[in-house]
Amino acid sequence: MAGAIISDVPGKLNVAARTLAAGAGGYLLSGSFAVVTKALLPMEPRDAGLLATMLAFIVFTVAVLYAYAVSSARKAMVGIFVPALALFGLVFLVGGGS
Amino acid sequence: MKNGLRQSMAWLHTWSGLLLGWLLFAIFLTGTVAYFRQEITVWMQPETHHxxxxxxxxxxxxxxxxxxxxxxxxxxxxxxxxxxxxxxxxxxxxxxxxxxxxxxxxxxxxxxxxxxxxRETAGGNFLYRFHFELHALPRNWARWIVGVATFFMFIAIISGIITHKRIFKDFFTFRPRKGQRSWLDMHNVTAVMALPFHLMITYSGLLLFMSTIMPFAVEGRHRGPPPDRGEAAIVEVQRDxxxxxxxxxxxxxxxxxxxxxxxxxxxxxxxxxxxxxxxxxxxxxxxxxxxxxxxxxxxxxxxxxHSGELLESTTGRRNDSVVTKVNNTFGTLHRARFADTGLRWIFFFAGVAGTVMVGTGLSLWVSKRAVKNAKAGKASLGFRLVERLNAGSVAGLSLAVTAYFWANRLIPAGVANRADWEINSFLIVWALAAVYAFLRPVARAWIEIAGATAILLIGLPVLNMVVTDSHLFWSVPHGQWIVAGFDIMALLTGICFAYAAWVLTHRKAAPSHARKRPAEAPARAVASPAEGH
Structure with a gap:
C-alpha cells in the first residue's frame, strides 16, 4: 500500500519529507491562517479569533491530507510551505498574534 | 489517479490511526465511561446506597x-x-x-x-480526568499529548472516509453479514454506524483544546465580574x-x-x-x-x-454571537451535560462504538501484516512490538479499569489515601498486563487478559454481594437503578468479554481454521480495495 506513494523516490526520505510538510508545514500554515483570518474577519476580535481557529483546524487537516495525497514529496513541500511562509509573513503585516 | 488518492489515504489512515492508537483507545474508553461519571461515583461509595x-x-x-x-x-x-x-x-x-x-x-x-x-474514592472523576489529562503529568503536557492524539484521530477519520468508497451506501443500507464477523467488518460497522458521533466528538475535542494546541488567535475566555456578595461580609449581619x-x-x-x-x-x-x-x-x-x-x-x-416572594427570574442567556454559540454547541455536545439519561445512553453506546472502532483498527493492522509475515516466515521488530502493545493496551486497559472497581470494594473504607490506592491499582494492573503481553505468546495473552477481564467483570456484582448490602437483589427491588445499573452493565460487559475470549480460544483450538483465516483477509482486501488499511 505504501508502495503507491514511495515507489518513485527513496521511501523513507519521501515519507519523512511529506510528514515534515504535513506536521510542521501544516501547523505553521494553520496557525498563521488563524491569525491572518482573525485580522480580516469583520467581527468582534473574540469571535473572529474563535471562528478563525475553528477553521484553522480544518485547514490543518486539509494540509495533512494534501501532503500525502499529491504525487511527489516535492509537491507536498512546496504546496504547503510556500503558502505557510507567505501567511506567516502576513502575520507580521496584520500585527502579530494579538 | 482516483485510485492513487484512495491508496495514499488508506496509507495515511493506517499510520495516523496506528501511531497513537493505543492512546486513542484509552481516551475513547475512559471518555465513554465518563458519560456516567456521577453514577460511577455513586456506585463507588456504597455507604450512600441506602x-x-x-x-x-x-x-x-x-x-x-x-x-x-x-x-x-x-x-x-x-x-x-x-x-x-x-x-x-x-x-x-x-x-x-x-x-x-x-x-x-x-x-x-x-x-x-x-x-x-x-469512603474516600477517586470515583468516576478519575476516569473523566484521565480522558483528557491522563495521570501524573503536568497538566499542559498532558493536554498537548491528548490534543495531538485527537488531531491524529481526526486525520484517521477523514482519510478513512475518503478511503471507504461505499461509505454512504453502507450508512443507509447496513446489512449484517451472515458469516463470521472479521475485524474489518467490526471496524467498518462501528465506524460507519456512529460516524456523525465520531466526527462531532473528535472535532469538538480539538475545539475544547484550542487554547492549548492552537492558541494564536484565541482571546482569553471572557469572564464576567464575579457576583458581588462582598458587602454582606463586611456589614454586621442582622440576625433573624x-x-x-x-x-x-x-x-x-x-x-x-x-x-x-x-x-x-x-x-x-x-x-x-x-x-x-x-x-x-x-x-x-x-x-x-x-x-x-x-x-x-x-x-x-x-x-x-422569608415571604417566598419571587424577586427575580433570569434566563441567564448572554447575548452570545453566532460564532460563540456554535463553539458552545460543540463543547456542550462533547460533554453531553445537556442530555437526560436516555440520551446519555445513546452517547455512551456511540462512545462504545468508537472504542471498538479504535481497538479493532489496531487489531486489523496486525492481522493484515500477519499474513505477509507468515509467508516470509519472519516478523519485523515493529510488528512484534505493535502486536504486544495492542494486547497490553487494548485488553490490558479493560482489565485495569475493572481492577479499579475491584480495588474500590477491596481496599478497606478507612485507609488513608485510599483514593490514591484505587488509582494505583488501575495503573499497576495496566502495567502488569502490558508486561504480561510480552511474556506470553500473543494469542494466549489476548485470551488470558480478556478472560481475566470477563471473570472480574462478571465477578463484580458477586463481590458487591459479599462486601456490601446494596447488591442486585437489594438495589433492584428498592429501585436504586444507579447502583443496579452499574452491576448490570458490569455483568453484560463481562459477558461480552467472555464471548470475545471464547471466540479467540475457538480460533486457537482449530489450527487448520486459524491457518486458513489469514488467506481470507487479503482476498477480501482485493475484493474491496477501497476498504484497505
Missing amino acids: SIPGPDSAAIGMEKLAEIAPEAETWSISLPNERGNTLDVGWRNPDDPPGRRGGHRETLDAGTGDVIDA ARPLTDVTPLLQKARTEWGQAVGRITIYEPSSPDAMIELAPLRNHDLTSHSGSGSNGVERMTFDG
Whole structure:
C-alpha cells in the first residue's frame, strides 16, 4: 500500500519529507491562517479569533491530507510551505498574534 | 489517479490511526465511561446506597443545614436526581477563605438527613480526568499529548472516509453479514454506524483544546465580574430568628417555569432578614449556551427567604454571537451535560462504538501484516512490538479499569489515601498486563487478559454481594437503578468479554481454521480495495 506513494523516490526520505510538510508545514500554515483570518474577519476580535481557529483546524487537516495525497514529496513541500511562509509573513503585516 | 488518492489515504489512515492508537483507545474508553461519571461515583461509595430520596429531600436539607451551620453566610443544597441519590450540602462561614475550597461539605441521606460518612474514592472523576489529562503529568503536557492524539484521530477519520468508497451506501443500507464477523467488518460497522458521533466528538475535542494546541488567535475566555456578595461580609449581619419559608412550592414554581427539575438551591444570608433563596435547574438544556462550571443550567430564580416572594427570574442567556454559540454547541455536545439519561445512553453506546472502532483498527493492522509475515516466515521488530502493545493496551486497559472497581470494594473504607490506592491499582494492573503481553505468546495473552477481564467483570456484582448490602437483589427491588445499573452493565460487559475470549480460544483450538483465516483477509482486501488499511 505504501508502495503507491514511495515507489518513485527513496521511501523513507519521501515519507519523512511529506510528514515534515504535513506536521510542521501544516501547523505553521494553520496557525498563521488563524491569525491572518482573525485580522480580516469583520467581527468582534473574540469571535473572529474563535471562528478563525475553528477553521484553522480544518485547514490543518486539509494540509495533512494534501501532503500525502499529491504525487511527489516535492509537491507536498512546496504546496504547503510556500503558502505557510507567505501567511506567516502576513502575520507580521496584520500585527502579530494579538 | 482516483485510485492513487484512495491508496495514499488508506496509507495515511493506517499510520495516523496506528501511531497513537493505543492512546486513542484509552481516551475513547475512559471518555465513554465518563458519560456516567456521577453514577460511577455513586456506585463507588456504597455507604450512600441506602439514601432513598423522598418528596421532602429539599426541606430535609434545609433543616439539617440550620442545625449544623446556623452561622453560615451561604448554604447550598444539591438535590438528589436521576444521576445521584444523596443530598449534597455545603456551607460557608463568614470567616472562611474565599474561593471554591473555602467552604464545608457533607453528604446527607436524602430520606433521613443523616450525615453519611462515605469512603474516600477517586470515583468516576478519575476516569473523566484521565480522558483528557491522563495521570501524573503536568497538566499542559498532558493536554498537548491528548490534543495531538485527537488531531491524529481526526486525520484517521477523514482519510478513512475518503478511503471507504461505499461509505454512504453502507450508512443507509447496513446489512449484517451472515458469516463470521472479521475485524474489518467490526471496524467498518462501528465506524460507519456512529460516524456523525465520531466526527462531532473528535472535532469538538480539538475545539475544547484550542487554547492549548492552537492558541494564536484565541482571546482569553471572557469572564464576567464575579457576583458581588462582598458587602454582606463586611456589614454586621442582622440576625433573624424566623424560620425560612418552605421551599417545596418554590421548587414547584421553578419546575413549571423551566420544564425541568431544580438541581441546586443556594441560600444567601440564611439567618438574616434579607435571606434569599436562589434556584438553579438541574441541567443546561440549551445547547448553545455555556453552562460555566458544573452541570447546572444557567437559568436562575430568586425568592425572598422569608415571604417566598419571587424577586427575580433570569434566563441567564448572554447575548452570545453566532460564532460563540456554535463553539458552545460543540463543547456542550462533547460533554453531553445537556442530555437526560436516555440520551446519555445513546452517547455512551456511540462512545462504545468508537472504542471498538479504535481497538479493532489496531487489531486489523496486525492481522493484515500477519499474513505477509507468515509467508516470509519472519516478523519485523515493529510488528512484534505493535502486536504486544495492542494486547497490553487494548485488553490490558479493560482489565485495569475493572481492577479499579475491584480495588474500590477491596481496599478497606478507612485507609488513608485510599483514593490514591484505587488509582494505583488501575495503573499497576495496566502495567502488569502490558508486561504480561510480552511474556506470553500473543494469542494466549489476548485470551488470558480478556478472560481475566470477563471473570472480574462478571465477578463484580458477586463481590458487591459479599462486601456490601446494596447488591442486585437489594438495589433492584428498592429501585436504586444507579447502583443496579452499574452491576448490570458490569455483568453484560463481562459477558461480552467472555464471548470475545471464547471466540479467540475457538480460533486457537482449530489450527487448520486459524491457518486458513489469514488467506481470507487479503482476498477480501482485493475484493474491496477501497476498504484497505
